Amino acid sequence: MARMFTLECLLLLSCLSSCCSIQVFEFQGSGVQLDSHLLHANELSFTPLDFLSFCVRLRFYFLWEVSGFLQVSDNSTGQMMHTIQAEVNLNYIRVTLSKLRRYHFLKQQLRALTWHHVCVTYGDGVTISYLDGLEQDRRQGFLGESVTGTHIKIGSWDAYNSFSGQLSQANIWSRVLTADEVAALADCTMEEEGDILPWKGPWTVNGDISPSQVSLDDLCKGASGTEYFVFNDFTAHSAFQVCQGLGGFVPTPQLPEEYNTIIRTITEYHTKISSLCKSFWVGISDEKEEGVWIDIQHQSQLHPSWSVAEPDGDKLENCAIAEGPQQFADTRCDELKCVVCAVPRRPVWKLLGACERYQRNVHFVALQDNSSNLIFQGYSDFRIIQNEDKSEWVWKDWHTGQTMASLSNAVNDVPIGRQTWTLTKAMCSQTGGSARRLLLTPCGTGYFSCDDASCIPLYQRCDLKFDCHDKSDESGCHLVKFPPVYRPDLPPEINNNNFSQPLPIALYINIESADVDTSSMHMHVNFNVSMTWQESRLSFLNLNEDYTLNRVPYETMQRVWVPVIDFTNTKGNHITLTDHQTTMVINMLGKPRLGDNTQPEELEVYAGPENPMSVRRKYSITFQCQFNLKMYPFDEQFCNLELTMLSASSRLLVFDKVATTAVFNGNPQLVEYFVGDVDIEFHNERDFAAVFVKCQLLRRSGFIIMNVYIPSLCLLVISYLTLYFTPSNFQVRILASLTSLLVVATLYTQASASLPKTSYFKMVDVWLLSSIFFIFIIIVIHTIIDRARDWDAISGFRRMAPSPSPSGNVPLSNYIYMKNLRTSSVDNVPLDMENRRRNSVGLSTRNSQSANQLDIQSPPEELQELISFKPVHEIIILGARIFVLAILVVFHIVYWTVVLA
Structure with a gap:
């Protein structure tokens, strides 16, 4: 009875084992190329296929130039024809279906000693390849002929095109598997045998082949888990460095299960040194701060389980070892101990x-x-x-x-x-x-290897700060890769095409400050010039998204072609320079490709046409301007910064109309001007391409208005007001007008001295000359008025129109004056002018005093006619007032209309 029970248990275990394990065949385990293969025991017979799928699970040991693992042949016509062939390589799968042959490139590389699930489907002219359940590539193409077959060979095509490793679950279907079905087969959630070729066989073994049973867990999760490497006689720092270099870390077993796993690994797989590794390093240290134990891998604080009386080394013992489950002890870091490195499986x-x-x-x-x-x-x-x-x-x-x-x-x-x-x-x-x-x-894709084999993200390479523990990431930061033949004296071409269009050069001009001298028509400018172009002959390495980190060293910059631009309208000869004050950077805009293995470092190579170069330098140059000062000081000027390409003619080099820009970022309020818009004019049609940076200068006329216009206007008003002075005060009137004339003339001289000599009149000239002319007219009028007064005196008219007194009578002084006019001399001849003026003034003064006390009755009838007429000089005064005011108003209307327009 007991024997029967034992037999039933063994059968049950056998059944469970067969249900949870898969048949696996190992081909060429020794690594020697042979024609070792599985041959289907029965001759196949299936209808010609226009739709099909095949899948296989493989784990390779070695890769040859051609590692063929599947071959379907047809000899129904008497001649062996291969209708299906599949081979595997590191980066691709090559599939032949009838007369259709295609390479299917993988998005991720195959890994040795790791189980991979490979599937290929064909239908309606589309071939799709899958790796581990994920689509890798799809190709277009038709079979030409339907797929037929009588023989199936697994593991090799022949002795020189064979597979080395393990194979399992090779199946062929007469339909197109869906992406979900492929994913389910890859993760072992679905098991379906092929209707054309089932993996269950029967198979005939030929050559170096070893069958075995492998659990589904190992097949489906072969790339997961952790491996342990054990070394003896390592210091703590060497242990940390080696484990990190191996792609792993020094574990710190805090649970008994973790400790037992490590000990079991040492005992089972490293029997030679297992007796020497009674204790081993753990990944903690308190070197930075005594008593604060830090996990080396995660840089976080840990509270380890110490043995009795541990830690006891104070500042002398800053590393730790494991002596048993949850039994740590501190020790000196320079002691030689065993180290166990926990490494993710199969790096x-x-x-x-x-x-x-x-x-x-x-x-x-x-x-x-x-x-x-x-x-x-x-x-x-x-x-x-x-x-x-x-x-x-x-x-x-x-x-x-x-x-x-x-x-x-x-x-x-x-x-x-x-x-x-x-x-x-x-x-x-x-x-x-x-x-x-x-x-x-x-280190995998996207990582840089330090000298000690530790890994950092590739973008931290050459970022001007140390990221590797050994500080090797900032060494050998070469940005430019030169071709075998490179001429820095020849300009590049677009995409290295001799028949391409001229290479566009983009300018960015940043004007920081400007100083305009109107008298000499010069503008001194401090500005930065950036030139950007595509250098298709070069390749670039170690680029960062931050362009400021992609600065090219001076020695390399001297070997690179740089466009030369002439500043044409300058005072003296000036061109762009490439010296120590010049900064050259590379702008990372394109996607990189992986470099080859000719250099002992990971390289991302950037193509020159996709990643433009830029040079920038600051200049301080005086430009010659052509000002039109007709409207000064209410003018708007433009000063051009003329730049001409010197490196080559416009047949090869032009300025980029889209990318070229110019801006003014300084203080726009200059002494005389306000800087307005900055525009660009392109002249790529010239023999040598040119660009004009047109700076708008708006005159700040407040200074001229305050110092010229307002003073001259006040003097003009004063001159006009002299027409209202007492006509008898000729000296006062003429002196005020002459003084105004002299001051205005002085203002004109000063204004002219601060402006360039021009052959045309400026608006300020018109203003001042007109003011001088108006004052001159007023002086002339005063002279005429004075002469008219003399004529009135000779002709017997009174100096002023009669002004009746409040009583309606005419003052006595007027009669006395008229009487004196007739009796001024014995012979009735007028006195000389000076006496007459003096007598008339005196009589007028005395008579005005008596007139306040006495009014005389109306004059006799013979004087009525004489009293009713005004003297000529008063008429001239009234006319002059109106005339001068009219021409002043008309002048100002016309003048300011022109200014405002």
Whole structure:
């Protein structure tokens, strides 16, 4: 009864094992190319296919030039024809369906020793490839003929086109699988056998093939999990550095389960040193602050579980080891202990700087044997191992036994990171025996490898601050990659096309300040000139989105072609310069492509046509202007900054009309002007392209108005008011007018001295000359008035019109004056002018005093006719007042209309 129960249990376990595991075949495990394959035991017979899908789960060991894993053949006509062929490589899958052959490039590279699920579907002229359930590529094309077949071969095409690794779940369907079905097959949530070819077989084994059973978990999650590398005799800092370089970290087991996992790994896989690793380093330290233990990986504070009486080292012991589950002890960091590195499963290692043609030759997987020997197994024929006496590391072809390079005195006794190797075979234009820097790194796409093989984001490379622990990310920051032949004296062409259009040069002119001298017609300008162009002959490296970090060193700038522009209308000869005051930057606008492996570093290469170059320099230059001062001081001027291309004619170089801009960012309020708009005029049609930067200058006329117009207007008014002075005060009237004339003439002289000599009149000239002319007319009128008064005196008229007194009578003084006119001399001849003027003034004064006390009755009848007429000089005065006022009003209306217009 007991034996029966035991047998039933064994059968049950066998059934459970078969349900949860999949048949797997290993091909060419030794790495030797052979025609090892599975052949379907039965001859196939299916109708010609116009729609089909095939899937396979694979895990490769080595990649050859052609790693064929599937072949369907048809010999129904007596001649063997291959109707389906599939091969796998690092970056692509090549599929042949009947007469249709296409490369399907992968979005992510295949990884050695990692299970991948590959599917290809065809229908309606579209071939779609999938990797691990995700669509990778789709290609157009028709079969030409329907797919037929009688034989199916798995694992190789022939001895030279074979697959090395493990294969499972190869199925072929006579329909197109949907994307959801492919994803379900990839993550093992659906199991469906192919109706054309089911994986269950039956199969005939031929050659070096080993069958096995693998659980679904290992098949579907083969790339997950953690691997452990164990090393002996490492200091704490070396342990941290090596583990980080391996792409992992030094674990800190805080739970007993975590500690037991590490111990079990050491015991099972590293039997040779398991007895030596009773204690091992953990990833904590209190070097920064005593008593504050920091997790090295996450840079966060931890509170570890210490052994009894630990920690006890004070400032001398700043690192820690694990002596048992939850039993940590502090110790000196320079002691030699075991270290366990926890590494995510299967990081891809690359050897950069080797100039290898095939990518598979420089891809490696880090392994460790039972003796804890570290091995870097290549994807193809190469591997990196230590020699027998462990004196150096060698990179060799294990098939031929040829050594490519060797490394002595490796840092921390491991070959990882950027180190100097000795070549034993010529490579990269270097002969055997020479030294060359090579980089062995686990860093993936988008990361930069520090010298110690630790990884930082690629955008932190050459950003003017240290991000690597060893500060290697700011070394060798070369931005420009020159072609083998480069002439800095020849201008570039668009896309390196000799038949392209002229290369456009974009200008950005930033005027910071300006000083305008109207008298000399000069404008002194402080401005920045930026020139931007596309240099299609160059490639760029290590660019950042922040263009200020993409500054080209002076030595490199001297080797690059830079356009030369002449400042044409300047005082003296001035051109753009490329000197120590010049800044050259590269603007990252395009998408990069990955660089090759000729350099021992990760490179993103940017194409020259997509990432323009710019040079910027500040200039302080005096430009000659052509001012039209007819409307001065109410004028609007324009001063041009004329720039002419000197590097080549307009057949090759022109100014970019779209991207060229000019701005004024200084204080727009100058001494005499207000800076307005800044416009640009292009003259690319000239023999040498030119551009005019047109600066608008609006006159600030307040100074002239306050110092010229208002004073001259006041003097003009004063001159006009002299027409209202007492006519008898000729000296006062004439002196006031002459003084006004002299002052206005002085203002005219001063205004003219501050302006350039012109052959035309300016508005200020018109104003001042008109003021002088008006004052001159007033002086002439005063002279005429004075002569008219004399004539009135000779003719016997009274000096003033009679003014009746309040009583209605005429003052006595008027009669006395008229009487004196007739009796001024015995012979009735008038007295001389001076006496007559003096007598008349005296009589007028005395008679005006008596007139206040006495009114005389109306004059006799013979005098009535004489009294009714005004003297001529009064008529002239009245006319002069009206005439001068009229011409002044008309002049001002016309003048200010012209000014305002």
